[in-house]
Amino acid sequence: MLFLLSLIPRAMWNNITFCSICKLSPNSAPLLLPRLLTLNHVFKGKCKGFFSNSKQTTQTLQNEGQKRTCSMLPSRLVSSKAKFRRYAKTYPVLDGRVLSVYRHVFEENLRNSEAVVKRYSELLELVSKGGGENAILRHTQRNKKLFVRERLKLLLDDESFLELSPLAGLNMPYGDVPAAGCLTGIGKICGVWCVFMANDATVKGGTIYPIGVKKQLRAQEIAMQNRLLSVYLVDSGGAFLPLQSELFPDKSHGGRVFYNEAIMSAMKIPQVAVVCGSCVAGGAYVPTMAEEAVIIDKIGTLFLAGPPLVKAATGEYVSPEDLGGAKLHSKVSGCSDHFASSEKEAYECVRNVISTLNYEPLPDEVIEHDGPLYSSDELLGLAPRDYRCTLPVKLILSRLLDGSRFQEFKADYGTTLVTGFGHVEGHLVGVVANNGELTHDASLKGSHFVQLCSHRSIPILFFQNTAPHAAEPTSISQAEAHANRLKAQASMMAAVACAAVPKITVVIGGCYGSESYVMCGRSFSPNFLFLWPNARVALVDSRHLTAVPQAGDSDSTDESELKHLKQRLEEESSAFYSSARLWDDGIILPQNTRKVIAQCLQIIQQQKYQVIPPCQHPVIRM
Ligand code: COA
Numbered sequence: 001m002l003f004l005l006s007l008i009p010r011a012m013w014n015n016i017t018f019c020s021i022c023k024l025s026p027n028s029a030p031l032l033l034p035r036l037l038t039l040n041h042v043f044k045g046k047c048k049g050f051f052s053n054s055k056q057t058t059q060t061l062q063n064e065g066q067k068r069t070c071s072m073l074p075s076r077l078v079s080s081k082a083k084f085r086r087y088a089k090t091y092p093v094l095d096g097r098v099l100s101v102y103r104h105v106f107e108e109n110l111r112n113s114e115a116v117v118k119r120y121s122e123l124l125e126l127v128s129k130g131g132g133e134n135a136i137l138r139h140t141q142r143n144k145k146l147f148v149r150e151r152l153k154l155l156l157d158d159e160s161f162l163e164l165s166p167l168a169g170l171n172m173p174y175g176d177v178p179a180a181g182c183l184t185g186i187g188k189i190c191g192v193w194c195v196f197m198a199n200d201a202t203v204k205g206g207t208i209y210p211i212g213v214k215k216q217l218r219a220q221e222i223a224m225q226n227r228l229l230s231v232y233l234v235d236s237g238g239a240f241l242p243l244q245s246e247l248f249p250d251k252s253h254g255g256r257v258f259y260n261e262a263i264m265s266a267m268k269i270p271q272v273a274v275v276c277g278s279c280v281a282g283g284a285y286v287p288t289m290a291e292e293a294v295i296i297d298k299i300g301t302l303f304l305a306g307p308p309l310v311k312a313a314t315g316e317y318v319s320p321e322d323l324g325g326a327k328l329h330s331k332v333s334g335c336s337d338h339f340a341s342s343e344k345e346a347y348e349c350v351r352n353v354i355s356t357l358n359y360e361p362l363p364d365e366v367i368e369h370d371g372p373l374y375s376s377d378e379l380l381g382l383a384p385r386d387y388r389c390t391l392p393v394k395l396i397l398s399r400l401l402d403g404s405r406f407q408e409f410k411a412d413y414g415t416t417l418v419t420g421f422g423h424v425e426g427h428l429v430g431v432v433a434n435n436g437e438l439t440h441d442a443s444l445k446g447s448h449f450v451q452l453c454s455h456r457s458i459p460i461l462f463f464q465n466t467a468p469h470a471a472e473p474t475s476i477s478q479a480e481a482h483a484n485r486l487k488a489q490a491s492m493m494a495a496v497a498c499a500a501v502p503k504i505t506v507v508i509g510g511c512y513g514s515e516s517y518v519m520c521g522r523s524f525s526p527n528f529l530f531l532w533p534n535a536r537v538a539l540v541d542s543r544h545l546t547a548v549p550q551a552g553d554s555d556s557t558d559e560s561e562l563k564h565l566k567q568r569l570e571e572e573s574s575a576f577y578s579s580a581r582l583w584d585d586g587i588i589l590p591q592n593t594r595k596v597i598a599q600c601l602q603i604i605q606q607q608k609y610q611v612i613p614p615c616q617h618p619v620i621r622m
Contacts, residue, residue, distance in 0.1 A: 089370075091405035091422065096374035096398030098381070098391070105389050109534070112385035113590070116533035116575070120587055123167050123576065127178040131202030139202045145277055145299055146343050148183055148200045151233055154347040155196065161187030162599055164219060165586045167579045169211045174243060178203055180211040180582070184219035186228065186603055190354045191361030193603045195223040198233035201277050206236035208282060210246040213254050214582045220260040222585075225527055226502075227607040229270045229357065231350060234286045235277025254282050261289040265619050272353050274346050275300035275329075275336060278320065288335050291619045292353050295336035296346045297326040302335055362606055367426025370403035372594070379590035383534040384509040386543065387468050393418050393435040396463065396508060400594050402426065409449050414441035419449035421458070425598035427605075433463035438515045440481070443488035446518070447495040454499035459601060462526065464519040465509030468541035492518050502527045502604040504597060507535040507575075507584070522583055528600045530588045535575040537583060542569035 098106055130136060130148065139145055146154070153159055163185040169177035181203040186195055197219050199206035208216075223230045239247045239254060247254045261271055273290035279302045287293040287302065295302065303324035310318050322328065330339040338353070340346035376399050384390040398404040401422035408420035416436030422429060430453035432446055453460045473479040496503075496518065503526040511521060511531075520526045531537070548561050571577060579587050588596050 088407070088423070088428075089403060089405065091403075091407040093373065094394050094398035094401070094404045094406050096372075096395055096404055098378070098395060102391050105391060106381040109383055109385050109389050109391075110381040112389075113380035113383050113534055117380070117589060119576065120533045120589070123170060127166050127170070130178055130200045131204065135202035143201075143277070143299075145201065145235070147202065148198050148233070148235075151198060151276065151343065151347070152183070152187070152196065154344060155231065155233070155350060156187035156189060157191065158188070161185045161196075162596070162603070163586065164222070165215060165579060165582055165584070167576060167587060168215050168582045169209065170576070170580045172209075172211055172580065174209065177209045177211055180215040181206060181209055182212045182215055184215055186222070189231065190351055192354060192357075192359050193228055193362070193606050194354070195219050195228045195230045196233065197230065199236040199277070199283070201235040201237075204237075204240060206277060206283070207238060207240040208236060208247065208254060209240045210243055210253075211580075211582065212240075213247060213252075213257065216257050217252065217260070218582060218585070220257065220264065222527070223269055224260070224264055224267060225525070226604050227267075227269060228603065229272075229354065229359070230264065231354075232271065232273040232286050232290060233276050234273055234279045234283055236279055236283030236286075238279075238281030238283045257282075258285045258289050261286070265291055270357050272350050274340075274350060275302055275326075276343060276346065277301075278306070280304075280306050284324075284335075292338070293336045294338040294340050294346045294349045294353075295326040295329050296343055297339065297341045299343065300326050300336075302329055362602065369423060369426035372399050372401060373404040374399045376400075376591040376594060379593070383532050383590050384465060385534060386536065387465070387510050387512075387541065390436075390465060390509060393433040393463060393465070393508075397422065397431060397433060400424065400597070401431075406431070409452070410445045414439060414443070414445035417442035417446050419445060424461070424594060424601060427598065427601040428458055429597075429601070430458045430460045431463070432460060432519070434465040434467075434509075434515075434519060437467040438485075438489060438492075438518055440485040440488045443485065443492045443518065447488070447492040450492065450495040450499050454495075454501050457501055459502040459504065459604065460499065460520070461597065462503065462505040462520040464505055464507045464511055464516060464521070466512045466515035466519060468510060468512045468544055489514065489518050493524075496520050496524055502601075504600050505529040506588075506593060506597070507531045507537065508590075509535065510541070511535060511537040511578075512541065513539050527604055529584045530586055530593075530596060531575045531578060531584050532590050532593075533575050533587050535578070535587075536573045537575065537578040538569060538573035540569070542566045542573065545569070 128149070131139075136147055140147060152161070163183065165184065166179055169180035179200060181200055183198045183200060184196065186193055188194070197216050220230070222228065249255065264271060270292075271290045273287035273293045275287050275293060275295040276299060279287060279300070281304055284302045284304055287295075298321070301320045301324045303320075305313075307318055307320055307323055310316065310323065319325075324333075326336070326339055329336040338346075338349050340349050379396060379399050382391055382396050382399070394406070397406055397418070401424065403423075406420050406422045408418070410419060416434070416439050418431070418433045418435045420431055422431055430449065432449060436442075438446075450460060452458075473482050503520050503524075505520045505526040505528070507516075507530070509532075516537075517524055520529075522529055543566070545562070545566055548558065548565050575587050578584055
């Protein structure tokens with residue numbers, strides 16, 4: 001203790017708000033350290049004001065160059081109000097001014113961003129209506145059920161939640177499947193972050209399309225990776241039969257959802273289900289495999305084969321209620337554990353179940369932080385229309401990091417990759433951001449930095465804007481340089497793959513070829529991966545294509561063939577095409593990026609507060 005107190009420099013003593021009980025003066029304090037040790041009440045929290053520093057004091061200390069000393073103080077010597085320990089206001093401030101030479105590029109980007117943001121909003125509006133107005137009317141009036149978004153309002157603590165991949169399922173080879181027929185996301189229930197998966201029965205009776213399976217599997221993967229309890233709102237006719245060959249029986253097909261339920265339970269990730277509609281065939285296994293299930297009277301039914309099939313097989317008509325209604329499953333079969341007489345009661349029941357999980361909700365601790373010094377709206381002009389419109393990435397970082405402060409690592413080495421530390425809403429993060437081609441030096445630097453973050457348990461943010469393709473080597477020395485770069489990139493890939501820290505990737509521009517793997521693309525399993533609407537995801541940039549590749553030596557330069565190929569590649573490389581296919585967790589607006597990242601960091605952090613004893617077996621329904 002004496003040692004710790006002796007770390008307090010004189011300048012700080014001068015700024016301490018002194019205790020009215022002890023009456024110590026600034027000058028006498030360091031001399032009276034031994035006496036302090038006997039002042040029991042100080043360290044038992046009875047002398048609350050003793051070591052507290054006002055904001056003004058913090059400022060004074062900074063001015064006097066004593067900032068580092070403050071952060072060396074152990075937490076109990078700092079009052080809970082003095083959060084500066086966690087937010088290093090000492091990192092250098094980035095210069096985020098957009099120079100006039102960049103103006104025309106900025107404006108070109110801005111025009112493009114406005115167009116893609118408009119399209120994004122239109123698509124969001126479209127999917128918010130599920131299967132369309134008629135289907136919603138049928139669902140709510142004829143079937144007396146709540147629309148899936150209304151259900152979420154009753155289930156979650158508040159209306160704001162992180163919706164995952166809302167544009168999944170649009171423009172698929174088999175047509176539009178709004179939100180892939182199943183809403184997924186992360187929201188709070190009883191103060192605990194939970195993953196939810198909710199079928200939208202207005203989309204073909206909630207039947208599962210291949211993209212719907214993929215969406216559910218991704219939501220389960222997020223639940224497992226971030227240890228988030230899961231809630232299923234099941235209202236599904238099972239497999240969408242015309243596409244059965246894409247739904248059964250492969251490893252990543254429908255059955256995997258049930259397999260994951262068992263594995264998640266064994267991992268001590270609780271799962272609760274609500275039967276809030278017809279759950280037929282595959283749809284019936286989801287609640288039955290859950291640890292606890294609630295069924296809603298006259299709304300929820302659960303069977304492997306519905307009344308029409310029974311009639312076809314036996315000639316006998318049996319009502320859905322009698323075949324697999326709430327009373328039957330609550331009293332006879334035991335497939336459900338709680339009977340609810342209304343939808344509202346069912347969601348209240350889920351909240352009660354969650355409160356029995358013995359989870360510690362996240363403390364309501366708001367980490368003191370500053371906003372960036374530059375407007376986030378300007379990110380729209382920095383979001384590159386294409387790779388040639390890329391501006392220095394630090395302009396983007398200055399609009400995302402707290403106080404625009406950035407502790408850069410290896411600032412003058414491998415400058416086409418920017419690495420360093422900063423904070424997002426008070427959370428310390430490592431930043432890895434493309435700032436040009438991923439050269440040999442840049443890759444080595446990235447590899448080093450990622451390992452630092454891993455050793456220090458600091459989450460990493462990847463800002464991806466990779467170069468479309470490297471030019472073919474024209475000399476032996478160039479070929480050697482390429483080989484060296486390949487080796488350095490492989491080292492960074494290994495570092496990224498093995499870094500045992502949370503990773504969040506945001507594609508802010510291009511996601512091209514192998515550099516996207518190095519920058520923690522989807523196949524490198526980041527905890528979350530989002531795209532800006534201007535993003536382009538492809539092996540090659542169609543705009544750089546000059547000939548149609550052919551087998552053999554010569555490429556075709558046929559104009560119409562080339563035009564056709566370029567058009568296709570162009571369409572397939574848009575952020576909307578990617579998000580529709582679930583190559584990401586959704587498109588986010590540049591100006592919302594900071595908020596989304598902060599939310600993800602909070603979500604990831606929740607697992608810190610759970611005690612996870614080893615457990616090898618799931619809860620098995622008896
Ligand atoms: N595969 C493909 N399409 C299906 C389907 C399935 N398994 N189940 C329902 N649909 C379609 C219907 O053809 C209808 O399409 P339309 O809007 O183009 O006419 C749409 O989904 C809605 O079905 P509908 O019966 O009008 O709605 P509902 O709310 O009254 O009932 C179900 C929904 C799912 C309960 C009911 O359709 C049903 O029992 N389907 C059979 C489920 C089944 O046998 N699944 C076995 C999977 S292995």
